[in-house]
Amino acid sequence: MSERTLCVIGLGLIGGSLLRSAQNAGWTVRGAAASEADVAAARHAGFTVTSSVDDALAEVSDDDALVVLAVPLPAVVEVLGVLARCAPRCRLTDVVSVKQPVAAAVARLVPAARYVGGHPMAGRSASGWAAGSATLFRGASWMLGCDDGADPLVWAHIAQLALDCGAHVVPAGAADHDAAVARVSHLPHVLAAVLASVGADGGPLAMALGAGSFTDGTRVAASAPELVRAMCEGNREALLAAVDDALGRLGAARGSLASTGALEATIRAGHRARQAFEAARAGAPANTGAPANTGAPENTGHLELTSPGAFGRLRELGRQGARVTAVHHTRCQLHLSSSMATPWQPVAP
């Protein structure tokens, strides 16, 4: 069944984990990567992979495999160039951490591709095939793009892939996604780098005294710098807004500490925010194909992807914290669930 055939370009942490995970879920998988080391490791693990991206994509016109771009943002344009020659109308998604630049590149280079952007929110500081695992996406959020014009059937296929990998699907428009991840994914990398540098400025004594809070706060500074730069610099406008917010809050903390000696507003706001995040995580649906039973307030509903305005409605639901927990994809019908504290208006079945 070709709709469950996958061709993954890039066999690093995310691409390599996707290959393993999808195969475990019964998908027919193959892959390609420029990295000889990743190709050799994947082949050694028994996967059908090639170091020729051209060869891998040439097959797509025959078998209509779902193509997944799992390369860093700077490499996307080159792969799209190959795709434009080999399989310009393919079903296409990606796992790049910024969505608007990828969507723009796809529209420019392979406008006929049936593209739906994606972003699984799973990662580790380590990179490359060896760092991946079949369980990387279990319990993770997997953003799927909901901009107007997406192909409902392809959307349902990719949502099923994400669910099959153990993730739950967070629907969002590309711009909303980029603004959100600037705050919760890219800013954390910038702050981790700043914290690591300020700590190291304290010399060997500070390094000897660094413990849990410093270890956790700087963990992602261990990530490959070129990958961190690619995702942060690729989301420049949204990241600038997030950095400005952080500068404003840190400056306010500084002013309060200097003038009155108090940090109450900063610490209390941070504590409340962390509690809100923990509540959102606790309320994330278990991936059982059924709504979660967490005791949290819950809304569920169904939505026909082929109905008028469906993607606009999905974008709005995503802003309210909803997740897609099941796909009946012969009818393009989605099951949605939210257990955010803020109730949202369930979609009529």
Added chain:
Amino acid sequence: MSERTLCVIGLGLIGGSLLRSAQNAGWTVRGAAASEADVAAARHAGFTVTSSVDDALAEVSDDDALVVLAVPLPAVVEVLGVLARCAPRCRLTDVVSVKQPVAAAVARLVPAARYVGGHPMAGRSASGWAAGSATLFRGASWMLGCDDGADPLVWAHIAQLALDCGAHVVPAGAADHDAAVARVSHLPHVLAAVLASVGADGGPLAMALGAGSFTDGTRVAASAPELVRAMCEGNREALLAAVDDALGRLGAARGSLASTGALEATIRAGHRARQAFEAARAGAPANTGAPANTGAPENTGHLELTSPGAFGRLRELGRQGARVTAVHHTRCQLHLSSSMATPWQPVAP
């Protein structure tokens, strides 16, 4: 043997862990706390504890127990007031996260106490007796104060306590300690609060997309706000310097991103700093009473605590990343070890 008798005031995470850990190592332990819940839990676990700090400290004049202040900074003055009445010449240490204010309060209220400040660098977001464990200090750094005038024999007793709990001892002056922890312990709490707030400003979608980097970067924002405030506000001057350093670096990142779109300097510096921290951790001695064998460059040496200028020398060694790994405390002789990349001048035996 009274030198191995311990009276711990405060039975929260740190005090409660110390009671368990020291007892496991063969110390005779007892404790007191104002929190009825902590006292009840400790008593239920079989420990000799009381909710009367007065009663606990009154015994110290008889058995010369080593008193450990394990209360938050705002409660220190009250306990010292009791101590001044009950046991003004006792052997005294503390585990408070800021050292200069505690030293000043001791000098003012119990000037005859044989005080050596301490700070075990171990913690969790959770607090209270229930959050503690006998293994909390295993592998941790435990700062011990090296300001002039410390009693060498008491210093050796407390160093032995730290080693018995599985920690290694980091020697430092109070001012050096406070400057270092502002960078690696207090600033991480401020940045975690700022990051949590900026993330929550992104609404339910951002909360749904928050993953590893946001989880780690905001973990300590889950800590009890009043404890975070007490330690941060208690180290105001040093924390202001650390916040200013962070503001400068974050502002530089902002400027670079806005003008050239590049974050190279920020990300590379953070990566190098994190690697330096990981190297320092990897080089921390195993607590076996012998120098670590990690393959890292290593220096070892001995130092007689009773020799002239010994504490000044220890402060200098601490600045260079040295640890005390063994104490021959009948002779007040310390074994020191460092595996920092920067070599230090070993002390002649």
